[in-house]
Amino acid sequence: MSEHAPAKVNLTLHVTGRRSDGYHLLDSLVAFADVGDTVTAEPADALTLEVTGPMGADVPTGPENLVLAAARLFDAPRGARLILDKHLPAAAGIGGGSSDAAAALRLLSRLWDLPVPEGSVALGADVPMCLDPRVQRVRGVGDERRPVDILPPLPTVLVNPGVPVATPEVFKRLTVRENPPMPTDLPLLSCPADAADWIATQRNDLAGPARAIAPEIGAVLAALSGARLARMSGSGATCFGLYDTRAEADQAAEEIARAEPGWWVRATTLAAHAPSS
Numbered sequence: 001m002s003e004h005a006p007a008k009v010n011l012t013l014h015v016t017g018r019r020s021d022g023y024h025l026l027d028s029l030v031a032f033a034d035v036g037d038t039v040t041a042e043p044a045d046a047l048t049l050e051v052t053g054p055m056g057a058d059v060p061t062g063p064e065n066l067v068l069a070a071a072r073l074f075d076a077p078r079g080a081r082l083i084l085d086k087h088l089p090a091a092a093g094i095g096g097g098s099s100d101a102a103a104a105l106r107l108l109s110r111l112w113d114l115p116v117p118e119g120s121v122a123l124g125a126d127v128p129m130c131l132d133p134r135v136q137r138v139r140g141v142g143d144e145r146r147p148v149d150i151l152p153p154l155p156t157v158l159v160n161p162g163v164p165v166a167t168p169e170v171f172k173r174l175t176v177r178e179n180p181p182m183p184t185d186l187p188l189l190s191c192p193a194d195a196a197d198w199i200a201t202q203r204n205d206l207a208g209p210a211r212a213i214a215p216e217i218g219a220v221l222a223a224l225s226g227a228r229l230a231r232m233s234g235s236g237a238t239c240f241g242l243y244d245t246r247a248e249a250d251q252a253a254e255e256i257a258r259a260e261p262g263w264w265v266r267a268t269t270l271a272a273h274a275p276s277s
């Protein structure tokens with residue numbers, strides 16, 4: 001049994017306030033890529049995790065791995081032999097760990113025939129949105145979600161410069177924590193150009209603080225200057241460039257990868273993605 005763990009992209013990310021426990025209130029338009037990790041599971045007596053794949057060296061293999069944390073969230077966890085095939089960069093603003101945790105919750109729910117446990121937000125603010133990887137508007141601390149059918153499939157290039165950025169550090173550096181939300185009613189965006197034009201009127205409030213920590217983000221945005229719009233996702237450092245066609249995105253990805261062989265560069269189409277595989 002396996003589950004895909006697609007990369008999440010925050011097309012917009014407005015920080016609108018802060019709760020008394022220090023967590024920030026967000027208003028974000030989120031879509032998912034067709035690139036990601038894969039979690040597989042086989043029945044077994046003990047609960048074990050093996051991490052494979054080109055990005056496997058960057059994530060913990062012990063109990064702190066979010067896949068094992070997800071398994072522990074079940075009321076009566078049993079055994080399973082889990083394999084995480086890691087293709088997404090870690091600490092990259094595209095929710096790799098959260099998407100792995102969500103994939104593990106879906107997978108173990110099937111394997112153990114148990115409901116997906118409540119309270120997945122405790123594993124990470126992004127986990128609830130990754131449980132049902134659709135285009136959605138996310139508010140609160142990630143726990144208030146509403147699917148929105150306003151976007152066409154978006155040909156996109158994702159670029160990460162290989163510099164991990166710790167999410168808590170980025171939030172800590174925010175100077176203004178109460179910013180305006182997105183409009184109450186989001187517009188219907190019928191083509192990639194309209195989507196890019198509208199997203200350009202919105203913000204990622206974490207971009208400034210993230211760029212202060214990882215100046216490489218400036219170089220990534222410059223490399224994406226041929227896109228209709230280039231922005232950072234989440235707390236960085238991954239940036240997305242939006243293109244009119246997949247052919248243009250494929251070509252841009254090839255050129256950027258050739259110029260910067262040390263960077264992680266992927267052409268993708270942002271859309272809703274079916275969770276099961």
Ligand SMILES: C[C@@](CO)(OP(=O)(O)O)[C@H](O)COP(=O)(O)OP(=O)(O)OC[C@H]1O[C@@H](n2ccc(N)nc2=O)[C@H](O)[C@@H]1O
Nearest residue numbers: 022023024093094095124125126141167168171234235236
């Ligand atoms: C910023 C976002 C936007 O989608 O994405 P990433 O950059 O992580 O991909 C998320 O809100 C991140 O979600 P996630 O990475 O799951 O965060 P968590 O593990 O819950 O929190 C890590 C730390 O970030 C800060 N944090 C996180 C979420 C939030 N709404 N307010 C916060 O202040 C807190 O300091 C927290 O201790």
Ligand SMILES: Nc1ncnc2c1ncn2[C@@H]1O[C@H](COP(=O)(O)OP(=O)(O)O)[C@@H](O)[C@H]1O
Nearest residue numbers: 059065066090091092093094095096097098100
């Ligand atoms: N399965 C996992 N994949 C990625 N990171 C993980 C995983 N499990 C735990 N982590 C830890 O979570 C931190 C945040 O990783 P990640 O979810 O990739 O960040 P982001 O949401 O910014 O993309 C990493 O520094 C890593 O140590």
